[in-house]
Amino acid sequence: MAELPILQFEEKIIETVERNSVVVIIGETGSGKSTQLSQILHRRGYTNSGVVGVTQPRRVAAVSVARRVSQELNVRLGEEVGYAIRFEDRTSERTRIKYLTDGVLLRESLSNPELDQYSVIILDEAHERSLNTDILLGLMKRLVKRRASNLKVLITSATLDGDKVSQFFSNCPVLNVPGKLYPVEILYSNERPKSYLESSLKTALDIHIKEPKGDVLIFMTGQDDIEKLVSKLEDRVRSLEEGSVLDAIILPLHGSLQPEMQVRVFSPPPPNCRRFIVATNIAETSLTVDGVVYVIDSGYVKQRQYNPSTGMYSLEVVQISKVQANQRAGRAGRTRPGKCYRLYPSVAYHEELLDATIPEIQRSSLAGSVLYLKSLDLPDIDILTFDFLDSPSSESLQDALKQLYLIDAIDENGLITRVGKTMAELPLEPSLSRTLMEANECGCLSQALTVAAMLSAETTLLPGRSKSTEKKRKHDHLDLPDGSGWGDHIQLLQIYECWHQTHYDIDWCKDRGLQVRGMTFVKDVRKQLCQIMQKIAKGSLDVQTSRRGKQTQQDYNNLRKALCVGYANQLAERMVFHNGYRTLGFKPQVVQVHPSSVLKPDDEGKFPNYVVYQELIATSRPYLRTVCAVNVAWVTPILNKVNKLNINKLSGGSGHIEEHAEGNISDLPKKDAVTAVPDDQESKIQAARERFLARKGKK
DNA sequence: GAGCACTGC
Known part of the structure; x- marks a missing residue:
């Protein structure tokens, strides 16, 4: 612990924090920032007046870092050091250092906008620019003005955009803390390859033949190219002369893999063996593989982006940013000096790659975030002029307002409604929250809760697609309910109800190719939503459990109606x-x-x-x-509302519109x-x- | 008749 570079900067950090309410810390990988910053502040008395809160973009990080800090301080986890993530709050009255996901901090600020239990808030990994982190950055800017005397905010970021964050916070100081990475030699290709798949294959084989022992991490864009490269690599490695090289193990690694398969990557390999891990960008931040000495970087990533004018998402393979390229390279230097093979020329890195990844806030539908900000009901916050580190387009904000209006979360003047206020309390996207509210009126809340929970977990329900599971699913198709002709939401309801009737039998899931983990998650979410609804409705709630499992056509009709109201924007x-x-x-x-x-x-x-x-x-x-x-009868009132929509008024204007502003809407x-x-x-x-x-x- | 990168409340 004494070796951690950040500890040499303790005096400097404390001095700077004393004099400034916001400080940006550039902490490279291995600097110890995630575990040490909070302890330094604790040692220097900052936990006397409040809690030091440290946000993480991911749940596992919040838990594992909290665990390590509690060990270092030799206290029991959940007492002086704790963490809070969804479904799990391991903090107590005694907690002085609290790790939490940024989503949880946002929820907390909903009921306590001044966040006054905290004396320090550390936004860790802010360079990842998750949607939640970006909202928090905006809120912190406001909060440090209001709590100038008793709140410190620390933001950790990457080298390339530290200055930008500093400028956002009125040129606050930037401290650099070096990391403890081993040097990584960067090797560029002379030109862009025709096929990054072939080029990765060739590079991997070169390494295998010429380079000393050490695992190889290869960044691909998705399941398809991973599977292709894995099978090609297997063929080619097998054809190499036996005994002339190390044995090879080739492992795919991506999010749709069964968790059991992912674990293989973390168990140490047999001796005299080189592993090739072919991964998506999951290995960039979320998962760290030990033993990697060589990184092959295709320079591409698959990215999801939203088009606010069509309401359509698309998945596109795009060039990574410099921040990402450096992050990937860093994966080679964790245990000893390494090498990173970039399958693009140096000039491409310097001239084509963006400095930083386009933040999520500029690639997503903002209905949920805008509803959240509106529900904070802060008189000094106006959505269209909210101070974001990187502003979303006004088109995107207007799209969000339009969506919220169609589901009654805001009125024609853009003001949040009672319904909207309640919706914001639910940890769901606005459409689903609205569905629940309507379902409560229609007498089908129980069913809607189930659908909402199922949709929250949908991607983790079905096993990753592969030749074998595909065949199996087709074969077993008849075992799953069919939605009674109404579609997927009804099918999801029926699946859960069937499972409920088996008393949550694990084998029932397995036999139907449903992931047990996913279904258990559904059960947790449903319970959480149920509790929140109960709190909101103060008992006047219809969560009929006695009738569960015996849905009638009338139940389905009610539920479909509730869905229609909730999804009026879709x-x-x-x-x-x-x-x-x-x-x-x-x-x-x-x-x-x-x-x-x-x-x-x-x-x-x-x-x-x-x-x-x-x-x-x-x-x-x-x-x-x-x-x-x-049904068309439910649709008609929505279409009338669409026709009446006046985006200028929604945005807080007078409603007297200039011509071109109307043009946007009239073609709807x-x-x-x-x-x-x-x-x-x-x-x-x-x-x-x-x-x-x-x-x-x-x- | 096609296939989805990654998170999170």
Whole structure:
């Protein structure tokens, strides 16, 4: 511990913190900032007047760092040193150093906007620029002015954007704390390879043949290229002359892998063996693999981004930033000097790569964040001029306002409603919160709670796709309920209710290819949501458990109605001549129901006229993922609302609009605005539909 | 008839 570089800077840090309310700390990997900053402040008396809170973007980090600090201070975890993450608050009255996820701190500030139990707040890993960290940065800027006398804020960041953070906080001081990394030699390619996959393969084999022992970490963009590279590497390594090189183990590592498979990466390899870990950017920050000496950096990452004018997400392979490139390289120098092979030329690094990754706040739908900020109800905060470190576009903010208006969270003047205030209390995206509120009125809260919880865990429910599980799923398809013709939300409800009836049998999940971990998470979320709803409704709540498991068509109707109200901002109408949908409320997009949906065309080959959707995402083409059929009678009032929408008023203006501001809205709901499908494509679709009907007829 | 990077309340 005494070797940690940060300890040599203790005096300097304390001196600077004494004189300034905000300090930026540039702490490189291995500097010990996450564990030591809080202890330094504790030693110097900052915990006498309040708690030192340290935020982390990830749960595991909050827990593991808290655990280490409690060991170093030789106290029991949960007493002087504790942590708070969702579902787990291990703090007590005695807690002086508290690690928490930034999401938890945001929740805390909802009920206590001044955060007055804290004497110091440390925003750790701020350079990762998570959505929550960015909101916190804005709130801290305001808070240090209000609590100038008794609050210190420390922000840890990366070398490349420390100055920017400092400027944001009125040029506050920046302290550099060196890390304890071993040197990493950077090797560039002469030119960009035609295929980064082939280039990675070649580089990996070169290392294997020429370089001394040490594991290789290879950064790819996703499951597909990981699987390809793994199989190619296996072939080529096997064909090398036996005994001429080390044995090789090749391991994929990505988020959709079963956790048991991920663990393999952390168990030490057998002797005289080189491991090749082929990973997504999960290995950049979330997971640290010991023993890595060589890093191969393709220079690419798969990134999700949101288009506020269409309401559509897309996943795109984009170039990484310099911060990311350095982070990747750093992975080679944790145990001894290493090498990083960048599969792009040096000039590309310097001239093409952005300094920092585009922050999440500029790549996401902001409905949830805007609702959160509105619900804080701070008179001195105006959303459209909120002081962000990097502002989202006004288009994105207006999109959020529009969405919130359509689900009654704000009124036509942009003011938060009672419904909106309640929605913000729920740890859910606004559409789902609104669904719960409506369900409480419709008498189907129990079912809605289940759907909300299932949707919160959806990606961790199904096992990662692979050839074998795919076959299995197809085979076992009949074992899962079918949504009774209404779609995916109803199916999710039915799945959980079936499980409930087995008294939460683990084998029931396994037999159906459902991840036990995911289903357990659903159960936890449902319980949490139930508790919050109970608190909000003060007992006037309809969480009928006696009727659970025996859903009637009437229950499904009520639930679909509640979903329609909640997802008024994610509504689509089927097109007249084919099974495509056009989105309503956004610049209209022609989209298809995702083939993985349980919602299928009826006997005439047609989908329902209206659906609400959980997500609109462009992969190979634009798809609606997770859809639920809704009735036209529920849709009509929403469309009226869309027509009345006045974005200028919503943004807090007078409502007397300049011409071009209106232009944005007038192209929203018009029936014949969609001409995106050219005639020849239209006829192709018509032909496809005829073929489909013909096939159906034969059966 | 296609496939989703990573987090979090």
